[in-house]
Amino acid sequence: MINEILKTIEQYQKIIILRHQNPDPDAIGSQIGLKTMLQEAFPEKQIYVAGIDLAVLDWIGKMDQISIDTYQDALVIAVDTANSPRIDNNGDYRIADKIIKIDHHPNVDSFGEINWVDESFSSCAEMIYTLAEKLAPLKVSRETAFSLYSGIVGDTNRFLYGETDYRTLRISAELAKTGIDISQIALHEDEMSLQVARLEAYILDNFQITDSGFGYIIIRKPEFDKFHLDDGELDHAVPLIGRINTINNWIVVSEKEPNHFRVNLRSKNVAINGVAEKFGGGGHPLASGVYVGSMEDVNALIKDMDNLNK
Structure with a gap:
């Protein structure tokens, strides 16, 4: 080859x-x-x-x-x-x-x-x-x-x-x-801009964690716009939730445009690319991504990620 x-x-x-x-x-x-x-x-x-x-x-x-x-x-x-x-x-x-x-x-x-x-x-x-x-x-x-x-x-x-x-x-x-x-x-x-630092502060203050050890944050467009991120800067904040020792897998959902949600999926041990593929995305077993077009899909994806730990 x-x-x-x-x-x-x-x-x-x-x-x-x-x-x-x-x-x-x-x-x-x-x-x-x-x-x-x-x-x-x-x-x-x-x-x-x-x-x-x-x-x-x-x-x-x-x-x-x-x-x-x-x-x-x-x-x-x-x-x-x-x-x-x-x-x-x-x-x-x-x-x-x-x-x-x-x-x-x-x-x-x-x-x-x-x-x-x-x-x-x-x-x-x-x-x-x-x-x-x-x-x-x-x-x-x-x-x-x-x-x-x-x-x-x-x-x-x-x-x-x-x-x-x-x-x-x-x-x-x-x-x-x-x-x-x-x-x-x-x-x-490792370095980040001031706007990314403020985004990370927002994530730590607003993320949710389920009993199974699944963490997630949904950043809707009105909040997302406040950070004035350059293209690619959001990626710096994606690993942040996973640094918490009680979290097994997590997602970062961002709505840059109305009803156009980018979902970054991450995991420490259980494969999550199957969930991404179910919603039309894909990637590695422990790091995947997908775009979805409604909050209904976001909520369904959250449920599937939570169920992986159960």
Whole structure:
């Protein structure tokens, strides 16, 4: 599979790297890291990263601005994206000549002609490093290492989550050996704006916890608007409730637009991706997400999450 990916990359002069909507450090880090790696190995190729820029993640890297014509005769590599509707692209990618999918989520949608999906990896950035480890033309420079390490630290929540294993730590150590400033990356991952700090204070003051150990917060639009969050800043507050030792699983529900609820699902031990899939979402066993269109669905989802603990 990995050799097939390299052979395909070698065949194309133009390569566009995409990722999922509402990107996190792993999505951006995988994109930027793969772009840098390929540019250094194949300087004659045109290589782009595309998607919406998020100011909170500009420290990892910024996206390229390309037209729909760029996709003509191009190879698209979609990283860290479980299914095609989540690709952060208005559909332009469909005119590309070929699509490669590289992902570590459950394989619910094999939308690529080549699909390298492996749930055993802690992050997609870890998979991108493995490409360089196994394929001779590819190398990991300090610039590439900065992006990939940022992705690994982001998706493991600084090595807190259960997907962290020996391979994760070994690869992280190899990336650190390039001379990147791992303290700087940790500070970027940990710092928050004043508006996020106020959001976290609101969450701690208003979340609910059931007898089973399920915690939840519903932030309706009038309250959500008060925090003036930039895109991507809400994600910083999602792990907060889980730091409480009596909580087993939790959700953060936010209504950015009327009757359009984003639900972030998290768990310490019991799989919750089945609940997300029931409502049209998906993700990892312990970290998933979904959008729902009514408070009835939100309440039904809350009931299902509570019942998991019972």
